[in-house]
Amino acid sequence: MKKHQLKALIALAESGSIRGAARDMGLSQSALTKTLRELETQTGAALLVRASRGTRFTPAGKVLVDHARLILTSMRRAEEEVRRISGQAIATARIAVTPVVAVTKLGGIIHEFQRRHPQGQLDVETGTLGNIVPRLLDGQLDLALGIATPEALPADLAFQPFTEVTISPVSRSKRFANRIVTWEELAGERWLLNPSPGSADQVALDWLTQKKITLAHPPTLCRSPFLLAALNRSTDLIAFCPPQILNDSFWGSGLCPIDVPDLPPKMQLGVLTRRYTPNSLVSRDIIDISTRLIGSI
Structure with missing residues (x-):
């Protein structure tokens, strides 16, 4: 496969x-x-379905588009790294x-990066x-x-943990103040969640399921911090x-912790990288900085 062929495939995916x-x-x-067509011949697979209403990707074509994005991104990053090392x-x-x-350590x-x-x-x-995960997988993020x-x-992702954090239920409502609230009672309330695979919310939901507790209403889903x-x-x-978020004057403003009998298991806080793509020198610097700073949370 050649670079211009992969670019053509991505251009088709983006333009439609x-x-x-x-x-x-x-x-x-x-x-x-x-x-x-040359790309299809080289791969030995039909990548596109051509019809009167337009062109769409076959399952093989969709897979190749994902790999093409990562390949071209890796090539661009390699070129950037070489130019940087050579002073260009x-x-x-x-x-x-x-x-x-x-909230805690980005500043x-x-x-330290600027230093x-x-x-x-x-x-x-x-x-x-x-x-974040899709953008990391396709190479848009380091x-x-x-x-x-x-x-x-x-x-395809690697995870290096730095420390552990706890998560607990919170709300701006004062109805839960000054008392212990059971998970069964909370399960009957309305929730705001982002239960993506591997996330803290999903771990907490799985933990509730193990306790045979199910939310009474479909949660409001939100993917924007x-x-x-x-x-x-x-x-x-x-x-x-x-x-750490609850105690922040901006993010935690107006929120109150809910006192519950027990909490979900602690979660790991760390760095996610692509497993089979070498980290650049700059990325390794950021990981080194983060290891020291985030480890102190």
């Missing part, structure tokens, strides 16, 4: 049509079609953090595990820092929350 992909790549439709480019890294890292990580790389550039975003359950993550904070403050929905 042969015409749009050809326009984006500056090619004629016939030239793009020929490139895609600045140190760059693209990372994501979950709220508990954003320190950025400060080590005065001309470097750190591209940071925040998210939940559900929207690494992610957050809470995760290693055994529930995709096999900012929206989670906004809904926590504007509704009486119950959510799971680490104490």
Whole structure:
């Protein structure tokens, strides 16, 4: 497979049509079609289904698109790394953090990164595990820092734990104040969750299932950290929350911990990386910084 063939495949996935992909790549439709047919010949598999209503990917084509994104991203990162080492480019890294890292240690990580790389550039975003993992798998991110359950993550991801954190139920409602509230009572309330595989919320739900406790109502699902904070403050929905977030003046504003008889198991907080892709020197620097700072939470 050649680089231009993989680019053509991704262009088709992003544009949704042969015409749009050809326009984006500056090619004629016939030239793009020929490139895609050559790719099918080389792989020995039908990658596309062509019909009057447009072109769609076969299951084999969908798999190859995912690999193509990662291959091209890895090639670009390798080129960036070589240019940086040879003095042609600045140190760059693209990372994501979950709220508990954003609230507690992100400022320190950025400060130490800037000290080590005065001309470097750190591209940071925040998210939940559900929207971070896909971006890490396809190479859009170099690494992610957050809470995760290693055994529930995709096999292509590696997880290095730094420390453990607890999670407990919280709400802005004062109905649960000054008393111990049973999980059975809480299960009858309305919840705000993001139960993606490997996440703290999913671990807590699995733990409740083991206790034979089931939520009485479908939870409101939310994958945006900012929206989670906004809904926590504007509704009486119950959510799971680490104490580090609850104690923060912005993220924990207006929330109260709910006193329960017992808590879900502690969660591991650490760094997620792609298992089969070498970490750049800059990424290894960030991991080193994070190991020291996050380990002190």
